[in-house]
């Protein structure tokens with residue numbers, strides 16, 4: 301999916317929270333969004349999840365099957381935990397006995413089976429957060445957006461959510477998340493979006509994301525146009541006739557193919573990056 305020159309603000313006289321932001325999210329990509337308080341992370345996640353629309357620009361090719369754990373889960377809904385998850389399962393396109401089966405399984409996996417028949421409004425904060433997570437995992441989303449979804453979970457449930465995210469990414473689900481713990485999901489390759497001052501910069505060097513550094517010589521255009529290649533985070537010209545770029549390892553083959561498609565370019569070196 302793509303964010304195409306989007307802009308968002310909360311009122312005509314208010315400052316732009318996001319301004320002219322263009323981003324791509326590949327299928328199966330894990331992305332961590334980070335930035336200071338009030339920088340616009342939750343706004344960006346709402347926009348990606350489809351929970352709000354931009355004032356300008358467009359979100360294109362957003363997957364139809366998507367799930368979202370918002371920063372604040374609306375706990376006052378008139379359902380028991382199990383009924384709510386069954387309902388969400390049907391919303392996610394599950395049929396027959398499947399919503400109930402998965403609702404039970406998700407509550408068990410998150411250590412909340414004992415609260416299946418409890419009305420949402422009577423749940424503790426932590427159990428309510430487990431239901432918030434379960435509703436996002438009960439279906440088979442192609443896009444999963446997690447806004448501080450680990451906050452309030454006990455250690456076992458946090459580990460369950462870590463594992464569930466790894467499974468979903470492995471299955472090709474795109475996952476965008478914010479979490480205050482900088483080591484969250486650090487073992488998985490992730491892109492890093494830095495959100496603040498109205499813009500989003502992407503450097504691909506988030507915790508745990510392997511990069512490759514590619515050095516090329518002889519390119520007639522120098523570094524021109526290379527920053528636009530998917531997966532490329534930095535491009536520099538350390539000396540005349542030499543261009544060095546950093547690419548997310550997931551995209552390194554495409555980047556190399558694009559470079560080799562240019563007849564006079566010489567790939568001088570490919571090495572593991574930070």
Ligand SMILES: Nc1ncnc2c1ncn2[C@@H]1O[C@H](COP(=O)(O)OP(=O)(O)OP(=O)(O)O)[C@@H](O)[C@H]1O
Pocket residue numbers: 310317335336337338339340341342343344
């Ligand atoms: N519903 C809203 N109405 C008015 N202003 C809002 C609303 N939601 C967010 N804002 C404002 O938009 C800006 C960005 O908020 P947002 O919640 O997206 O940032 P954030 O990076 O997620 O912050 P935090 O890390 O504190 O959760 C802030 O100035 C915030 O006050």
